[in-house]
Amino acid sequence: MKVVQRKIIHDIGQSLSLAHFPHLSYPVHRHDEYELVIMTSGTGREYIGQAVADYRAGDMTLIGRDIPHLHLCDTMTGRKTGKESTCEILYFSANLFPENMSGIPEYAVVAALLEKSAGGIRYSDPALTRDIRRRVKKLDRAEGIIRIQWLFSILDRLGHARETSVIAPLPAGNGVSREHRTTLDRIGHYLTEHFRDPLTLERLAREIGMNPSALCRHFRQRTGKTLFAVLNEIRISHACRLLRDTQQAISAIAWESGFANLSHFNRQFKSLTGQTPGEYRKNIRSKVE
Numbered sequence: 001m002k003v004v005q006r007k008i009i010h011d012i013g014q015s016l017s018l019a020h021f022p023h024l025s026y027p028v029h030r031h032d033e034y035e036l037v038i039m040t041s042g043t044g045r046e047y048i049g050q051a052v053a054d055y056r057a058g059d060m061t062l063i064g065r066d067i068p069h070l071h072l073c074d075t076m077t078g079r080k081t082g083k084e085s086t087c088e089i090l091y092f093s094a095n096l097f098p099e100n101m102s103g104i105p106e107y108a109v110v111a112a113l114l115e116k117s118a119g120g121i122r123y124s125d126p127a128l129t130r131d132i133r134r135r136v137k138k139l140d141r142a143e144g145i146i147r148i149q150w151l152f153s154i155l156d157r158l159g160h161a162r163e164t165s166v167i168a169p170l171p172a173g174n175g176v177s178r179e180h181r182t183t184l185d186r187i188g189h190y191l192t193e194h195f196r197d198p199l200t201l202e203r204l205a206r207e208i209g210m211n212p213s214a215l216c217r218h219f220r221q222r223t224g225k226t227l228f229a230v231l232n233e234i235r236i237s238h239a240c241r242l243l244r245d246t247q248q249a250i251s252a253i254a255w256e257s258g259f260a261n262l263s264h265f266n267r268q269f270k271s272l273t274g275q276t277p278g279e280y281r282k283n284i285r286s287k288v289e
Helices: 105-119 126-141 145-159 178-194 201-208 212-223 227-245 250-256 262-273 277-288
Strands: 016-021 034-041 043-048 051-056 060-063 069-073 086-092 121-123 164-166
Touching: 016 126, 016 145, 034 126, 043 060, 051 227, 060 105, 060 126, 086 126, 086 145, 105 121, 105 145, 121 126, 126 145, 178 201, 178 212, 178 227, 201 212, 201 227, 212 227, 227 250, 227 262, 227 277, 250 262, 250 277, 262 277
Parallel strands: none
Antiparallel strands: 016 086, 034 060, 034 086, 043 051, 043 069, 060 121, 121 164
């Protein structure tokens, strides 16, 4: 599926802006700005890169620059009935940050946050959402340098939030040591290269060079997900891409995505997306292309 390159237009003399969306209609797209999405009503699916996760009113997602993404309301796919999705999105330019930000101690939290945003950081704490919306409103009413101050206030608050998860399956650095970042990168690389194989924890631990229990603990602490939950996301995300972009039979897609059993594939696919593979193919093509 084609990814649309979108241009975010800020008001004259500004490098960040707040937009209100009464409905979600953009196809899969990317742009140069970072964005903080605040869902104000509705439910649906959020696609970040090759990963997918549910969203509901009150959820927030920080999405990195140049990352393909899409928000698909449940009312568009027939997955559920109810309110149409609406949201507020704060867009801000990478030009607001120094090039050597990660080397400046005072920027450490923000630098780690923006690096991690390449995977789409999800926040689902209602109290946090209320606080961030309050700050976003103050930013929107402010002028000049005060707008930048409010932006950094928002990013610092998000950077210190504890209850978060990363939507995309590829781990990103999150302010831990270079050794830890390298371990996460190696795990992510191995999973994406070998997701078609019948992987076991013992095999993965052997490849990474860690004790199995330590590997599981290390991965979950730094990504908020289990290894096999991420492996399943990678497999289903690959299947979603094949369903969108090819005419392959569903049984062939199941095999190509690492599932030896079609019924198991169907169960896992519906568990993660809320639809059968056939329903997904029909809905995504009719509503997004």
